[in-house]
Amino acid sequence: MRGGKKIYEGFNAERKVKNRKIKERKRLGYEAFAKEFPRENNELPEQYTNKILRGNSEQLLQKLPDNCIDIVVTSPPYNFGLDYSGHVDTDTWHAYFDKLFEVFDECIRVVKHGGRIVVNVSPLFSDYIPTHHIISKFFIDKGLIWKGEILWEKNNYNCKYTAWGSWSSPASPYLKYTWEFLEVFCKGDLKKCGSKENNDISDDEFKSWVNAKWSIAPEHKMKQYRHPAMFPEQLVMRALKLFSFRGDVVLDPFNGAGTTTLVAHKFGRKYLGIDCSNEYCKTAEQRIAENLGT
Template sequence: MAAKVRTEEKGASYREVIISLESGLGADERSFLLDVEKRFPRTDFSFAELGPERIVINLRSVALDDLKACLEQGDEPEKEEAAGPPAVGSKIIRAIENIRSYGIQGKKRVYVGYNAERKVKGRKQKEATTGKHFYATDNPFSKQNNDFPVGKADKGVCGDAQDVLRSLPDNCVDLILTSPPYNFGLDYESSTDGIEWQRYFEKLFAVFEECIRVLKYGGRIVVNVQPLFSSYIPSHHFVSNFFTSHKLIWKGEILWEKNNYNCKYTAWGSWKSPSNPYLKYTWEFLEIFAKGSLRKQGRREDIDITAEEFKKWVVAKWSIAPEKDMNKYEHPAMFPEELAYRAIKLFSFENDVVLDPFNGAGTSTAVARHLGRRFLGIDISKDYCDTARRRTHAGL
């Protein structure tokens, strides 16, 4: 029995899955399928036609693993031993698995109406009127991308990021993934007027200006940043403000749920009084920006993210435990490999160039190499550079 499959969305009610049958449908197969149908709510899964020339399924949503269990394994052991489940079951499963667009609701795949709330009415019109400000259509960036210089890729460089980046041409990096230092050797504690923080942001933004310059048109910058809680400085907002005022498009924000408290104060500020409660956070932020275009050019064969990864990771709250090997790598402020793994797979293609201008113990470069990306990691500390180099080339 050969099966040709066509699926079509019927309004908001169901998706019609049509499987053409070349050699008909036996009475046993028909009664097997009618038994299977009874196990699912009719509003979610039902047969509109059962042979002889085709099977038509009205499909709204289904727990695919449960359907597989019924259709491919059969659930009556004696019968199974005698004849095995009919082959038509596997064809139905394949037809449903081939439907690439669906939402997830608990165990179920939902095939209709799952993206209704995401559809923006009059999107083109909106882009035309708001584009100048919010999509930065008046950005000054050249669309001419350049190759990454031969001999500079797959390296760790020890030096000040601003200086090192000056040696790169414009528009040659696909993805920048980084987490900025908490200081640049400035003495914040003894500063009473906040001037050191001003210098801190001046230096950080000078490095970021170089980052913008070397980023390709369509490239992305992912910055892991947490507010400077104890100084009451919302650095994640400052960073977003910097990039958007430099005409990058704010692509989104991922909340990295670390499930541990940042708070070093034990009394929650004013304990049990509204006079000055201290807010506690168990998360940090990843702010994501795109240069020129939200869409990135890349070859189909260089996509390595799976459907399951994609669906899980586009939900912009990532629950990942903090890095546990900071003692081993002798670095106090690393992000975990899992975070770099997700960011690199979600925002870049294989063979892309990944840059971390504050590479620390080399998490970004080690993961980039593992994932078949080219990379450049920069850090001002020779010790961290040595660690990063060893770690990156040892492999994960």
């Protein structure tokens, strides 16, 4: 106590780990889980470069060579029961994950050595299925390196102040969340190769965004694009500038109304977007055309 107040000046000293580096080597860290992947990277064929394709993502990705994509940024359907065009969003959880992981298997194959996969996901809390944990375990089991987790704070105050479950009772309270998750994985190496001149993130952006809680308002144009679950351009822009270089190839296998491909185009990346809905593919192409001023 000092001046009637508790002083915690010794806290950091007490919790400091002695011989940290030796203990890190003993634990092995991600090396205990990471697998070796082919290191030879390939070019994305011209017929798939800067394209929006309608079809089954798993089947279309099988046509791509290994190691030809720099970064995947995607938000798959959450199995919430939303009204997507061309997709039924209610399935048994086992069937949902089986289908999802078939696509993610192909994403792992086509991502370059040192490339990244960024998955935006929110669990369906009413079903008590920790989707973000299940997806993370899938990628770790496949040998990718878990780079980290970003909290996308949506500041949904209706959610924040609504009470659900057993009101004023510990019988069965229902927890509410105002955020979603971005799970980030690396293939083969934590470091991604790229030219310094193709780095387009500023010092201030870097300092702000490595703080892995991003406060970004939800997309407000979903009615305009007739899509029930779009993420905002700001979210994709941060992910691309923090984890990729200008000129990199960006893939979204669940492209929806085309936010990922639009932002990739705006910020000097090449892109490939795939979706099963003809309507959404047309919307994605139209958004890019409008950005070009045509």
